[in-house]
Amino acid sequence: MSAAVEFIGAFLLFLFVRTSPSAIDARSVKSLTFWIISFAMCGFGLVALISRGYAPDWISYLFANAAILLAADMRRVAVSKFWGIRSSHWLGLLAAAGWTGLYFVPAFKSSYAAIVFYVHAALLVIVAKAAYQVLSCNRGRLRTARWLGWTYCVAALTHFYVAFSAVLSEHSIFQPFSSIEVIGGYVGIMFVTLFVNTIIVFAMVTEREQLKFQELAQVDPLTNLNNRRAFLNEANDWLKRNSRKERDFSVIMLDLDHFKKVNDTHGHAIGDKVLKISADVLKTELPNDAAIGRLGGEEFAILLKNTPHDRVMYYAERVRCKFIEAVCSDFNGALSVTLSAGYHTENTRSNCPLNTAMAFADRALYQAKDAGRNRVYSSKKPKLDVVRETSRVPEASGFATPKAI
Missing domain, CATH: 1.20.1070 (Rhopdopsin 7-helix transmembrane proteins)
Structure with missing residues (x-):
């Protein structure tokens, strides 16, 4: 048998x-x-x-x-x-x-x-x-x-x-x-x-x-990041699991500046490469447990878990500087692209819905855009929380300040 x-x-x-x-x-x-x-x-x-x-x-x-x-x-x-x-x-x-x-x-x-x-x-x-x-x-x-x-x-x-x-x-x-x-x-x-x-x-x-x-x-096929649905599912699941605990979390909304001009001027192949660079920077510079997703086009969303307000600014600013360096390095200075970001910090005990936190972060992002781009704003006090202006050179970057396009 x-x-x-x-x-x-x-x-x-x-x-x-x-x-x-x-x-x-x-x-x-x-x-x-x-x-x-x-x-x-x-x-x-x-x-x-x-x-x-x-x-x-x-x-x-x-x-x-x-x-x-x-x-x-x-x-x-x-x-x-x-x-x-x-x-x-x-x-x-x-x-x-x-x-x-x-x-x-x-x-x-x-x-x-x-x-x-x-x-x-x-x-x-x-x-x-x-x-x-x-x-x-x-x-x-x-x-x-x-x-x-x-x-x-x-x-x-x-x-x-x-x-x-x-x-x-x-x-x-x-x-x-x-x-x-x-x-x-x-x-x-x-x-x-x-x-x-x-x-x-x-x-x-x-x-x-x-x-x-x-x-x-x-998964987004170009960047290998979570797509919108996967990001929302992961973020909502984490918030639900920690709704009765004291956990600080932040939502960062990030957008590449004048990205349409990059596609129109240099072609979609170059634009795709820039998107891949941005995804690599996000995966490298953010904590391992961060939820990262590409919402569409050149817009990204990040959920930082168990991260206090001051560390969020550090991570967002680090991503901004490293992205500028990576683009300059990959294209040998022939192309310069910047990004803007806005973030909102909450505590899980506040029961703030994810879409509300994303809306606050998105508002801070557009305030950063209106202020001249290439900067990071917080939804709490946007004017006081700007860390680095466009005219400032990223420290130890080894590159001249790129001209935003």
């Missing part, structure tokens, strides 16, 4: 890869290829294992257990390929080589207990490592990957129980077990855990592809 499950799983995965190559990425195809080979190899190993009494010992013992060990390690490698992690086959090869060497030791070969202990102890190490890879790489993203990880954990515990039952049995480890116990241990574990794996592999690949499409729908 377990061998049939293995062959059916290999066949179904093969059909899945052949019939929907465009629906899954190359990394998933490579992972599924290893799964297919491992299913087929394990199926042949189980067939050889249950042929004891009908086939030579080198088939029913040597080949069978070596194939099962290699197949288990190939599934571990398949997990690594799924997550894009480099992984070698040394673990399975080492286990199979050790098994092959011990097979020619008469005392070991004559003891079913020793065979059970070695094979299941080796499978315990391989499966435990696979479980660790699944759970550590997934980090809660895929629900089906969590299922696969916990399935591996159950399999590892089962291998542990079978291996040490051989040691703790009333027989000496070099006294033979019955062949029914040996075969029953293998078949029981393989049938329960690997049947579940067959189903989960399909679901895991499908879920990741669906997640990728969802992420593409939430």
Whole structure:
């Protein structure tokens, strides 16, 4: 029965890869290829294992257990390929080589207990490592990957129980077990855990592809920042989670000055490059937990979490200066673009809606625009909170003050 499950799983995965190559990425195809080979190899190993009494010992013992060990390690490698992690086959090869060497030791070969202990102890190490890879790489993203990880954990515990039952049995480890116990241990574990794996592999690949499409729908393709919807969802979720806590937060509205003139004069390719530069500066200069989104065109929105008012001005001004430097550096001084920003600071206990905070920040942004651009204004006291005027040179920039366009 377990061998049939293995062959059916290999066949179904093969059909899945052949019939929907465009629906899954190359990394998933490579992972599924290893799964297919491992299913087929394990199926042949189980067939050889249950042929004891009908086939030579080198088939029913040597080949069978070596194939099962290699197949288990190939599934571990398949997990690594799924997550894009480099992984070698040394673990399975080492286990199979050790098994092959011990097979020619008469005392070991004559003891079913020793065979059970070695094979299941080796499978315990391989499966435990696979479980660790699944759970550590997934980090809660895929629900089906969590299922696969916990399935591996159950399999590892089962291998542990079978291996040490051989040691703790009333027989000496070099006294033979019955062949029914040996075969029953293998078949029981393989049938329960690997049947579940067959189903989960399909679901895991499908879920990741669906997640990728969802992420593409939430990411601005040019800048790789959140789009408007994703930014609003992330910001509102954070405000909702912290509505009963004392948390300072600020919304920054940022706009590139005279950006339409850049597109009209230099072309949209240059304009796109400037937008990418602005996105890179935002991701580099702002805190890692900041929510950043491109609202459309040359307008960006930022939510700074747990940030006091004075630090908000520091971050906004730092972004402004670094953006000017980056544009001058990338275009060797042939192009100069500035930006203006406005921000509004609130506390989560005030229950200020996000759209209200954005409206205040947007008003401060347009006050900065009206005052001459290339500056940062606060919604509280815009005239007093201007830190750097257009005529000031960014410190340590190494560039002359660019002329705003």
